[in-house]
Amino acid sequence: MKIAILSSSSQSLATLSALLESDNASRRITRHEGGIAELRNVAEQVRPDLIIIDGTCRDAADLAIVEQLTMQYPQLFIVMLSAQQDAELLINAMRAGVREVLPSPVTREALAAAVLRAESRAGLRNTPRRATVIAFIAAKGGSGATFVAANVGHQLGEEGRKTLLIDLNLQFGEALMLLHDRKAGSDIAEVARNLARMDASFLGASAVPISAQFSILAAPDDPAQALEVKPEHIDAILDLASANYDYIILDVSRNLDDFAVKALDRAGKIFLVTQTLLPCIRNAHRMMSVFRSLGYPQEKIEVLVNRHARNGEIGLEEIRASLGIAKLHTLPNAYKEVAKAINLGLPLSAVGKASPLFRALAELTLSLQSKPGTPPGGLLSRLLRHSPGRPS
Ligand SMILES: Nc1ncnc2c1ncn2[C@@H]1O[C@H](COP(=O)(O)OP(=O)(O)OP(=O)(O)O)[C@@H](O)[C@H]1O
Numbered sequence: 001m002k003i004a005i006l007s008s009s010s011q012s013l014a015t016l017s018a019l020l021e022s023d024n025a026s027r028r029i030t031r032h033e034g035g036i037a038e039l040r041n042v043a044e045q046v047r048p049d050l051i052i053i054d055g056t057c058r059d060a061a062d063l064a065i066v067e068q069l070t071m072q073y074p075q076l077f078i079v080m081l082s083a084q085q086d087a088e089l090l091i092n093a094m095r096a097g098v099r100e101v102l103p104s105p106v107t108r109e110a111l112a113a114a115v116l117r118a119e120s121r122a123g124l125r126n127t128p129r130r131a132t133v134i135a136f137i138a139a140k141g142g143s144g145a146t147f148v149a150a151n152v153g154h155q156l157g158e159e160g161r162k163t164l165l166i167d168l169n170l171q172f173g174e175a176l177m178l179l180h181d182r183k184a185g186s187d188i189a190e191v192a193r194n195l196a197r198m199d200a201s202f203l204g205a206s207a208v209p210i211s212a213q214f215s216i217l218a219a220p221d222d223p224a225q226a227l228e229v230k231p232e233h234i235d236a237i238l239d240l241a242s243a244n245y246d247y248i249i250l251d252v253s254r255n256l257d258d259f260a261v262k263a264l265d266r267a268g269k270i271f272l273v274t275q276t277l278l279p280c281i282r283n284a285h286r287m288m289s290v291f292r293s294l295g296y297p298q299e300k301i302e303v304l305v306n307r308h309a310r311n312g313e314i315g316l317e318e319i320r321a322s323l324g325i326a327k328l329h330t331l332p333n334a335y336k337e338v339a340k341a342i343n344l345g346l347p348l349s350a351v352g353k354a355s356p357l358f359r360a361l362a363e364l365t366l367s368l369q370s371k372p373g374t375p376p377g378g379l380l381s382r383l384l385r386h387s388p389g390r391p392s
């Protein structure tokens, strides 16, 4: 990220660049002493992603210079520092294409947050990736949400999709434990603590690599640290991750607090994981009404009936009717393979590729990748459709 600072005061230049440099060594900062008339020169010679204009932009004529530049370089992120903060100036500055006006003298936090926003925009701009966000949430404790989230994440990675699982069971998250036998070097609380200096590569390095394309941003080991993560951090973390991954899997806690709702809001798809037991279905029903009251469209939610046994007391049609849901998947019970995978800290694919559960998980993973308009049907029917001699 290239940042240019323009100020008529050499002292301000030194203070501002010190604030930014100490925050993140990967930033390239140039300082330019001069008034607003220098703005175009700076933009054209340095080609920065972000220009911080300190105090030199006061009236309509100054803003006209800014406006000409932002019209020519719409990707340029301009932050203005101004002691004057009246509504008229703010509106005129925004009309001129200034992205943020911060009070001067600026605090370290306000400056860091503005630069982070500029960086996340630049990240989105430089890469075509825009992650698909998928949340898994259990209707009742032990339904299998974490197990399914971790194995679907791993399988997406195996299919070449760069995938990040974020463990949002902040106090007792165990997604990492399912697939890894060591402690995480960093976790989501650490990311939240350092958000101001975080960039996409720092975020990537904070996640634990499980395979070439799949990593996990773990929950903190110490439940007390979970308190440091706030709902508003979710947006910043997802904005950063979004530019660098194809899929982001959220393992969301069942306590539907502000934090969980923030995560569910950001998800394009929610898998509600349940089992065919009355208390699970009852809770799933309650969750469905919460989702409806949150205004989620029906197609955002799909139900995963885990450990499903045919000929059980509660049939799938009953579940479908009770939850008022169209899309329902089933995953069979596979106690032996699952226990083995968990005890070895491995994905199910490493111990039970032949098991019906693995095949169902693989099919679920494929369904996540099908584009709208892809013909419906299971893995088998898709394979048959593409086999030679069959009309497609
Ligand atoms: N299809 C399955 N067959 C057999 N065992 C399973 C299956 N799915 C999950 N399990 C096992 O069920 C247990 C609970 O799973 P998991 O921890 O994923 O549930 P959860 O919904 O995330 O619960 P929590 O609310 O505690 O986070 C685990 O031991 C898991 O391995």
Ligand SMILES: [Mg+2]
Residues within 6 Å of the ligand: 138, 145, 146, 147, 169
């Ligand atoms: Mg869980």
